[in-house]
Amino acid sequence: MEAEPIDNTGVTQLEKPVFAQPHPTPAPAKFEIKHPSDNPAYKKIDELNREHKIAPLPFPAPRGLPEPKLTLAAVLDTDAGTLNKKIETHGQLVFHAAGDTGSTRGPESQNLVSDKMVNDFTDEEKEQPLFLFHLGDVIYSFGEAQYYYDQFYEPYRDYPAPILALAGNHDGMVAPGTSATSLAAFLENFCAETFEVTSEAGGLARTAQIQPGVFFTFEAPLIRILALYSNTLEDPGVIASPTIGTSQLTYLETALNRVKSDKFDGALILAHHHPAYTAGGKHGWSQEMLSQIDEICSKTGVVMQDLREWLVRVSRKDRARRLSWQFQILSESWNEAFSAASRRGKFDCACCAFRRRRGKVANDILGNVVLAGPRPGSPCLMPQRRSVLAPITTSI
Structure with missing residues (x-):
């Protein structure tokens, strides 16, 4: 009699979580599945965005609204009292944080980092990391299973150790011309309801994480992490809109009110993939997201550390000191643009080139620091302040 086929495509339920292989294994030299170029897909996305202005994608409601919660004790499947006492006695909690780790070219670069993280568990440090909190873009380019x-x-x-994760834009994006469901693989591998090994694990031992959804409060002794999902656009991050609703704003308000009512005095971290505020780099600000967060913080009376306000306070006390920090970051881009514009005699281009390099933050720096005037509203700042233009120096 012919044996029945074995189904290895489903999940395997376990009673307790498993994190690593029983014994160390060598790093692979190549991917199991070769990742083709995603350039044609990105080209199509750019075309769609120009024609239709791509909107954020809806997502399933997490378990446990209005404030979905997950504790370190639940993740470890251990007694909370014993765990909390141990950490609080030591007065320290150590964890890893990383993001944008997915690689499409091969395993070498990612393995260099992950192997070093594993080494942290064998170092002579008294406190070892208790978990990794991933900041999104686990999988490139479209979160495919x-x-x-x-x-x-x-x-x-x-x-x-456990690995928790935010969903980044690449974890929720859907490739053009496919019928995939946004976040499907992320939810299966990070938002399971029980300890289970998924088919994506390919026979490895790690169980899927049991997060309640794409936004939630993660609680451990000495720390709370409020995790938000900033959706699938390349820029900006979006946590609330007519397309996706305001459930995350309700969650954030509920979570911050509980911080106050609990008189929580540990570290409070607000985590999301897209930067709400940035002083440079490839991605610009997510200004509407930042305003929404600020509004809820003001409403609840919870003050988060705000770099912008810190810079303002410093600038009022010491004009020289306020220049040095911004100049160190931005002078190279500005001087390059200024030099090129000087050769052409087109200073308007210097402003525009600078803003292209450094994103929306350049508008603030040019308006409030370089030009020492109010934040201009025109597309190009130079016609208003041409007389005070000069290359930036950092010898302040």
């Missing part, structure tokens, strides 16, 4: 083994499970095969 078939790449979870190569880009997530295999690199962390020997990481002996």
Whole structure:
């Protein structure tokens, strides 16, 4: 009699979580599934965005609204009292944080980082990391299930602790011309309801994480992390809109009110993939998201550390000191643009080139620091302040 076929495509339920392989294993030299170029897909996305202005994508409601919660004790499946007492006695909690780890070219670069993280568990430090909190973009480029083994499970095969994750834009994006569901693979591998090994693990031991959804409060002794989902656009991050609703704003208000009512005095971290505020780099500000967060913080009376306000306070006390920090970051881009514009005699181009390099923050720096005037509203700042233009120096 012919044997019945074995189904290895489903999940395997376990009673307790498993994190690493029983014994260390060698790093792979190549991916199991070769990742083709995504350039044609990105080109199509750019075309769609120009024609239709792509909107954020809806997502399933997390379990446990209005404030979905997850504790470190639940993740470890251990007694909360014993765990909390141990950490509070030591007065320290150590954890890893990383983001944008997915690689499409091969395993080497990602393994260099993950292997070093594993080494932290064998160092002579008294306190070892208790978990990794991933800041999004676990899988490139469209969060596809078939790449979870190569880009997530295999690199962390020997990481002996839980891994929690924000969903980044690439984890929720859907490739043009496909019928995939946004976030489907992320939810299966990070938002399971029970300890289970998914088919994406490819036979490795790590169980899926049990997060309640794409936004939630993660609680551990000495720390609370309020995790938000800033959706699928390349820029900006979006946590509330007519398309996706305001459930995350309700969650954030509920969570911050509980911080006050609990008189929580540990570290409070607000985590999201897209930067709400940035002083440079490839991505610009997410200004509407920042305003929404600020409004709820003001409403609840919870003050988060605000770099912008810190810079303002410093500038009022010491004009020279306020220049040095911004200049160190931005002078190279500005001087390059200024030099090129000087050669052409077109100073308007210097402003525009600078803003292209440094994003929306350049508008603030040019308006409030370089030009020492009010924030201009015109598309190009130079016609208003041409007389005070000069290359930036950092010898302040």
